[in-house]
Amino acid sequence: MPKPQSHERPYHHGDLRRAIVMAALEILHETQSLEFSLRELARRAGVSHNAPYKHFADKRELLAAVSAAGFETLTKRMAREIVGLDNARERLFAMLRAYIDHGVENPALYSLMFGGHLSGPERSRPAIERAEAEKTKALLAGVIVAGGLGRAIPHISRNERKIAGAILACWSLVHGLTLLLADGLVGPKKKSGALGDSLVQGILDGLAVELPALPPGTWIGPQGS
Amino acid sequence: MPKPQSHERPYHHGDLRRAIVMAALEILHETQSLEFSLRELARRAGVSHNAPYKHFADKRELLAAVSAAGFETLTKRMAREIVGLDNARERLFAMLRAYIDHGVENPALYSLMFGGHLSGPERSRPAIERAEAEKTKALLAGVIVAGGLGRAIPHISRNERKIAGAILACWSLVHGLTLLLADGLVGPKKKSGALGDSLVQGILDGLAVELPALPPGTWIGPQGS
DNA sequence: TGCGTCATGTTGACGATGGCAACTTTATAT
DNA sequence: ATATAAAGTTGCCATCGTCAACATGACGCA
Structure with missing residues (x-):
């Protein structure tokens, strides 16, 4: 039984890396901004700010995983x-x-x-x-x-x-x-x-493109929704 | 004659803002990376690290100008x-x-x-x-x-x-x-x-697309040049 | 001419960040 | 059981973005 992995923390952490990536996806979805910090992901995962470095060499590598x-x-x-x-x-x-x-x-x-x-x-x-x-x-x-x-x-x-x-x-x-x-x-x-x-x-x-019905003038310009 | 603007520094700096933006374009072209620092731009322009803030409220605004x-x-x-x-x-x-x-x-x-x-x-x-x-x-x-x-x-x-x-x-x-x-x-x-x-x-x-002559298999995959 | 004002640039500081090094703890293999 | 490697922690550093306070030059007005 290599992974009991219940909701407690069975041993060290269980499955960081996935937790980090998921935290990144979460924060990405929440803030819609790429400017999050590695440290914040660590905080969310409940580990110290240097723990991620055991799973990702770099921030770039973390981003690549995401x-x-x-x-x-x-x-x-x-x-x-x-x-x-x-x-x-x-x-x-x-x-x-x-x-x-x-x-x-x-x-x-x-x-x-x-x-x-x-x-x-x-x-x-x-x-x-x-x-x-x-x-x-x-x-x-x-x-x-x-x-x-x-x-x-x-x-x-x-x-x-x-x-x-x-x-x-x-x-x-x-x-x-x-x-x-x-x-x-x-x-x-x-x-x-x-x-x-x-x-x-x-x-x-071929180029017989016809757009669906849209209020004219709205298809370009400030984002609509 | 509002701008003598020779290659010396006539008074304060002459035309920062343009200098900053051009420095950004330069560094962008050199490193091909978006991760440059505001401070480095200031260094390149020969001004102090806070001078850009007189022309851009934010780093984001600077990037927008670029x-x-x-x-x-x-x-x-x-x-x-x-x-x-x-x-x-x-x-x-x-x-x-x-x-x-x-x-x-x-x-x-x-x-x-x-x-x-x-x-x-x-x-x-x-x-x-x-x-x-x-x-x-x-x-x-x-x-x-x-x-x-x-x-x-x-x-x-x-x-x-x-x-x-x-x-x-x-x-x-x-x-x-x-x-x-x-x-x-x-x-x-x-x-x-x-x-x-x-x-x-x-x-x-219409969709009679034919690619120009390329070595087959090279058009997709690792970047070619 | 002198003076006030405003734009521009400088210095110094603060918190946060990415990354390194050294240490500790747990799991596993012998 | 004990050594070894994996995983996590603490402490530190240079750098970054940004703020506040200060200095300096240009320009308008008396």
Whole structure:
């Protein structure tokens, strides 16, 4: 029985690291600001200000772990949203909707995941989150290929570049829209689902994009919700 | 003659504020990291660590000013790239290319401009940069409308939503692609121009997106350059 | 000319932060 | 049972953002 782990503190702490990451997600969700202190996380977890250093070499590594957790929940959410859907196009839309919602509901986390807060002086991101990000990407790519152009472009190796281009286009579009919404640069956020559907529909059908009904002039400017 | 402003220090300092912002842009370009200190900027400008507070209430306000400067140079760069071009489509491509290049060449600055580093606990961004961002958006919107669908969709008020949708789609696509490239999530960066052209072409023509020639498998994964 | 005022820059201090080193406590393996 | 490694603690340091008080120069007005 390696982990009794009841609500008391069985031995030293039980499972710090997870506690720290969860505290970070909590505070991120509460304050919607990236400027929290390592020490505050330690306080929340009920440990001393240096305990986290036994699990993370750096603050950057801690942030990377939080980002990885964000990717993980994103992947799970997208996967959950498409179970039971047969139509490939429906699956694509449901997934992208989940993607956008995840970002819009949690702007600070999304900003942490993609805002480049991690790529300091060196080039590469920490490997921990890299792996998680790849899983997310893989799920995205699969559903995009199936739903976006499964019939239009046969999946033979000749068309690889075309397929890669479609994935990139779709991802870029959704990524950009999510950030614009999360930043409040376009809005209102409540319509994000409809906006996303319209845009993806548009990119799939060619540029016959028509926005859903919105009060004219509100889609751009101060954040709406 | 209100400002002799030679390379000596005529009186107090001459033109701090600009010096501070430029120092920030410098250090941003050098280190590609957002984690610089107000004090270091002051050091670079040759003033004491509290001098900046006479020009910026806050560090956040300082960052906002830097972001605004980023928007300004972006706008100028895009405008410069399209002078002399008649064909509306050419103008669109040149402008978007400039947009993407600006982001890719200066990831930290782009991240500051769009990464949500500013929206702390409160909602709205500082007004200083808001104005500058609006100018950028206006230029973008104009050229997109002219080049993207000037002929396809007549610019009567009936089609307003359609037009807004096209702008949003185009901006989202380019914004997302720029961030993906800047973050090194897709690459290589050197091909960013071609990638952008392809994607925009694709969104304009419908989803017949074909990427330019790249070594297969390199377009996604560790950053290429 | 002299003087007051305001903008600008300086000095010094405070609390908090990220990170290091040294020490203590618990779990596990031999 | 005892050594060893893992996990947590205390104390410390340089630095950071910010505040308050003070100094210095420029400019308007007598």
